[in-house]
Amino acid sequence: MNLGLDVGYSATKAVSGDRRVSFPSVVGTPDRARFSLDTDQAIVLAIPDCVQVGEEAVAQSRFMNRREDRRWIESDEWYTLALAAFTELTTASVELNIVTGLPIAFYTDKAVVRDRLLGEHKAQREGRHAQTFRVTDVRVIPQPFGALLAETLDNQGRIADRDLATSNVGVVDVGGKTTNLLSVRHLAEIGRETASVNVGAWDAVRAVHSWLTEHCPDLDLRDHQVVDAIVARQVKYYGEAVSLADIVDATLQPLAEQVLAEATQLWNGGAALDVILISGGGALLLGDAIERPFRHGRIVQDPVFANALGFWKFAQRL
Amino acid sequence: MRVTKSVSLDTEADRDILRWLAAQPNASEAIRLAIRAYQGRGSVTLGDVYQAVRDLERKLQSGVVMAASPGNEREEPPEAAAALDKLGL
Numbered sequence: 001m002n003l004g005l006d007v008g009y010s011a012t013k014a015v016s017g018d019r020r021v022s023f024p025s026v027v028g029t030p031d032r033a034r035f036s037l038d039t040d041q042a043i044v045l046a047i048p049d050c051v052q053v054g055e056e057a058v059a060q061s062r063f064m065n066r067r068e069d070r071r072w073i074e075s076d077e078w079y080t081l082a083l084a085a086f087t088e089l090t091t092a093s094v095e096l097n098i099v100t101g102l103p104i105a106f107y108t109d110k111a112v113v114r115d116r117l118l119g120e121h122k123a124q125r126e127g128r129h130a131q132t133f134r135v136t137d138v139r140v141i142p143q144p145f146g147a148l149l150a151e152t153l154d155n156q157g158r159i160a161d162r163d164l165a166t167s168n169v170g171v172v173d174v175g176g177k178t179t180n181l182l183s184v185r186h187l188a189e190i191g192r193e194t195a196s197v198n199v200g201a202w203d204a205v206r207a208v209h210s211w212l213t214e215h216c217p218d219l220d221l222r223d224h225q226v227v228d229a230i231v232a233r234q235v236k237y238y239g240e241a242v243s244l245a246d247i248v249d250a251t252l253q254p255l256a257e258q259v260l261a262e263a264t265q266l267w268n269g270g271a272a273l274d275v276i277l278i279s280g281g282g283a284l285l286l287g288d289a290i291e292r293p294f295r296h297g298r299i300v301q302d303p304v305f306a307n308a309l310g311f312w313k314f315a316q317r318l
Numbered sequence: 319m320r321v322t323k324s325v326s327l328d329t330e331a332d333r334d335i336l337r338w339l340a341a342q343p344n345a346s347e348a349i350r351l352a353i354r355a356y357q358g359r360g361s362v363t364l365g366d367v368y369q370a371v372r373d374l375e376r377k378l379q380s381g382v383v384m385a386a387s388p389g390n391e392r393e394e395p396p397e398a399a400a401a402l403d404k405l406g407l
């Protein structure tokens with residue numbers, strides 16, 4: 001089974017064929033609601049560790065782990081998220097060929113990711129039989145290539161968009177912690193025009209969280225709930241809607257400008273590029289502000305899943 | 319949002335399905351997977367495959383089939399295809 005895996009700081013996404021899964025990159029203690037009719041939606045692993053993952057962890061876990069450092073890929077949480085994604089995609093024991101990505105700034109760590117994923121992995125979801133995943137091949141590519149490959153390749157992994165494959169393309173991939181800027185020509189990376197900016201969607205989350213602490217002090221939202229509030233541009237406080245429009249705009253604009261400044265400098269204004277693709281979960285927050293100044297910029301289809309989809313399409317080719 | 323759908327099964331006529339469902343650790347998940355597998359099957363039936371083989375047989379007998387040129391198999395831009403082959407290595 002070919003699998004595109006994108007374990008991001010904010011969300012984990014995986015694609016295999018028509019199957020797509022996404023959940024917050026949160027691992028927590030397996031605390032459950034005392035009365036719940038919605039039990040089979042929770043991702044609770046019994047093996048290798050007894051933990052709860054994703055939405056239910058955000059909602060129910062008393063203690064949660066969410067990391068944002070480079071060595072995250074060596075952590076138990078990262079490994080748990082990968083296993084949880086496998087068990088979300090299939091209930092069977094299967095052989096996997098995986099394509100995944102790393103931020104450009106951390107791309108030299110690709111051997112670490114490869115070594116962690118290769119080989120046999122056992123997992124058991126609560127209420128299910130144990131599963132064994134035998135990972136026979138792993139290819140780690142620069143993260144933003146995923147969105148480009150999603151747009152360029154067909155479901156068999158063949159080049160379907162010849163124009164895009166032979167163009168000068170810029171990719172702005174807005175992640176949770178970093179934004180990756182990639183420039184390619186004929187699908188080959190142009191190293192001098194490729195960089196990472198230490199700006200991501202979590203910067204906006206932190207800023208809005210801090211505003212909420214001051215203005216709605218009795219509201220104790222978790223990070224992923226703040227993301228929902230930013231997208232909705234409002235939050236409920238004692239039953240009353242509190243508009244976040246002003247603080248969201250005031251937060252997102254300078255972040256977008258920081259990305260734009262770096263992209264403009266790196267790509268010398270961007271006029272030599274044929275198209276600029278904007279992708280990543282952060283595109284939902286910063287995409288419009290980044291797209292506006294570039295007349296040839298466009299947010300890719302389904303920016304949250306674009307990297308994982310491109311990884312899967314590339315796996316189909318290998 | 320969670321949606322619940324009721325399905326009626328006959329204890330005699332659908333005995334095989336009931337037995338299979340009882341053996342599943344998570345019946346809802348098993349049904350979802352079965353439906354997705356059915357959807358992914360597309361609309362190709364055994365009859366379609368048989369018909370395609372018969373058509374091919376007829377073409378071979380009438381001599382209208384030409385061997386495809388090897389060059390047509392890969393119409394990808396060579397430079398881009400080469401870059402993809404090296405990606406991540």
